[in-house]
Amino acid sequence: MMDNFNVTFITFTGYVDLQSYRLLYFIIMFIVYVSIIFGNLTIFCLVCIHKSLHEPMYIFIAALLLNSLLFSTNIYPKLLIDFLSDQQIISLSLCHLQGFIYYTLCGAEFFLLSAMAYDRYVSICKPLRYASIMKKSTVCVLLVLAWLLPAGQLVPSLLLTSSMKVCNFNLNGIFCNNVISKLYCTGSSSAYVIYGVFLILNSVFLPLIFILFTYSKILLVSYRSSMNVRRKAAQTCSPHLLVLISFSCLCSYDIVIARLQIDLHKTARFIMTLQVVLYHPLFNPIIYGVKVKKISELLKRLFLQGNINMCFKINVW
Template sequence: MAQWNGTMTLVLGGYVDLEKFRYLYFSLWVLFYFLIVSSNCVIIYVVKIHPSLHEPMYVFIAALSLNSILFSTTVYPKLMVDVLSRRQVASYSGCLFQVFIFYSFATADLVLLSTMAYDRYVSICRPLQYATVMGKTRVCVYLALAWFLPASFIAVVIILQSRQKLCSFVLEGIFCNTTLAKVHSKNPTYLVVLLSFFGIVIVVFLPMVFILCTYVRIFRVAFRSRGEVRAKAVETCLPHVMVLILFTVFIILDLMVAVVEIKLSKILRLILSLQILVYNPLLNPIIYGLKMKEIWKRIKRLGPLSNK
């Protein structure tokens, strides 16, 4: 492994013409990070200051926005430092830590979406039990589990992966994600392979199946009911479905960049990496801000839009 200032490091080799476009990269990172933080903070602020939005559905939306901020903070500040540095490197231990934080928050997104789907199911299909099933204590438990369970599992995977032999010193990306797997031995241990497969099933596949089945059930009940229930289902569930589609795009892009053995040009790999970092954290608050009527009404009152 390469040595830099006495520390074992990996080279981040995903940039294209960095010397030529250094300040363009830096400007993009600052712009994206500012838009992500500001837009998500607006959602959190609006939910916090309006008591009428202190309902489980809006609390989960605010939690999703907070998660997007934390997710982006694991990457963007390091990107800003990298493009202004003489060498784009990351310590191996720091890279492992970034992978842990990055995927802990990424999978927490999916757990939160699962909880939101369940919340909508109870609200629309079992309205008389909603106050009991989605009480304040249970909501707090759901939120805690959404961050604790993914982080616990990802930590085990990272610990096992860190014990693998290294066979390369250059990452193909601009930050540490699943590209880190390619610097390890091409023959991972049986336990790592088994745990990785188990993780994909438990953390990704099962929640997505649960969400899809839940929304199918919701829409079946809604379209058999009167117009008011149908309108409520469409208004509150459609944004969640759109966000789930974005998360699916995130998974596909991440697999294309790092896991699937396909030949990608360096610039195409960079573009895919940028979409991973931008899609969910930036578009989530836009979708909820525009599509959730109660949130949008209050956003319009915050500034110049209030006079329109």
């Protein structure tokens, strides 16, 4: 669809019963978004404020939660606007931008999890060399690369799409992801699809192989070591593995449905697409807040102190 200013607009057709349930959808997703902001920002600020958490493991956790916050902010505001709008549309350029940010942050998630796996590997398998290997400069380089590498790899895909012709103006989804490849004319998107497969291999499968390798080494060292080493490995690695499994399962849906062109019922597609942007950023702070001992203790102290202050104010009043 073209307007007077020669701007191409895409219509999202993935919504289900929007006229009947738009207010319900808006309230639920608004509550979820506020919860995501509160949960991720709370632990991120804890890591920034408390010097006892200024260690590589906690810095990577804070980076991961910041990534979840950015990931949600890329999706939710537009989603909330669409729930209340009569037309669910987006310009093609903004759609490309949303998709670019979406996959940059997805790639960053896997690279950050890889950095966390490497940190745990050095901590458990090479404890005497940990301080010399995981220096401040090393952590900074890993953090910068975690965001720059996925973004840099996506730039060629943007250049490819700039020369491709759009033949379909209806996007079967609720935000811009892999499905955008179906908007282009038949035959014109082959290079785009091939490069997409390269991105999947480079940004998903290679980090996954590296993570599985490091955790297998950790498992072997832990099995041969004392009970204290096993306990440390379980306490520090289990949250990362839970996050990895959760995120990998959700990403597999994004890859399989879009790339393999599996035809799902509209309601099922809508529910599954919502899960991609709902569970992971919402449960990340819960997993780390409960499973990581230092963070859990600080959170308990924070909320206990808040309750005491509230009770004191009530009594004084």
